[in-house]
Structures are given as C-alpha cells and as structure tokens.
Amino acid sequence: MNVLITKPTAELQQLGSFLARRNCSLIAQSFIEFELVNATFPAAYDAIFFGSKNAYRFYTQQADLPKHVLVACIGE
Incomplete structure (x- = not known):
C-alpha cells in the first residue's frame, strides 16, 4: 500500500516508521510553500x-x- 500525505518528509519520521513496519510506503509531498x-x-x-x-x-x-x-x- 502507498500512502500519500501532504506534509514534508522531515515532519513524518514516526509515521514513516509506523507504515514501514506494516509494509506500506509513505509518499510525502507538501502542496504549499x-x-x-x-x-x-x-x-x-x-x-x-x-x-x-x-x-x-x-x-x-x-x-x-x-x-x-x-x-x-x-x-x-
């Protein structure tokens, strides 16, 4: 499973680890500047x-x- 979240990767270390343990990939992309x-x-x-x-x-x-x-x- 791929999960898209609209935040910069630097803010998502815990979520990335959580998803990785569940064989999910995190796609992090901020849509604002x-x-x-x-x-x-x-x-x-x-x-x-x-x-x-x-x-x-x-x-x-x-x-x-x-x-x-x-x-x-x-x-x-």
Missing part, C-alpha cells in the same frame, strides 16, 4: 498566538519574543 514576508510588529503586547508552527518559526526569524509575553501555538 511558505515565504517570509516583512512585517511590522507592535512595540508592546502581552500575548501572541501563532496559527501554526511555521508562523512561530517565521516570527522568531524576524523578531525576539519578550520574556513576559504569553505564547500559544497550534501544533507542536
């Missing part, structure tokens, strides 16, 4: 919510999270 955009961040805020781990990653590439800020994120 993410691009860093220039953004202006407010000077002060108390909490920040990221809609994805990619949003968190891109934010922290551009700005530091203040220590007092509460952080929430969908995903791991």
Whole structure:
C-alpha cells in the first residue's frame, strides 16, 4: 500500500516508521510553500498566538519574543 500525505518528509519520521513496519510506503509531498514576508510588529503586547508552527518559526526569524509575553501555538 502507498500512502500519500501532504506534509514534508522531515515532519513524518514516526509515521514513516509506523507504515514501514506494516509494509506500506509513505509518499510525502507538501502542496504549499511558505515565504517570509516583512512585517511590522507592535512595540508592546502581552500575548501572541501563532496559527501554526511555521508562523512561530517565521516570527522568531524576524523578531525576539519578550520574556513576559504569553505564547500559544497550534501544533507542536
């Protein structure tokens, strides 16, 4: 059996191992791309919510999270 999942292979090590033990092949292909955009961040805020781990990653590439800020994120 071949299983297609729309995520990058790097995010699927456990699933790949699980399927391999069951004689299944994993085909991993992301169908979306993410691009860093220039953004202006407010000077002060108390909490920040990221809609994805990619949003968190891109934010922290551009700005530091203040220590007092509460952080929430969908995903791991």
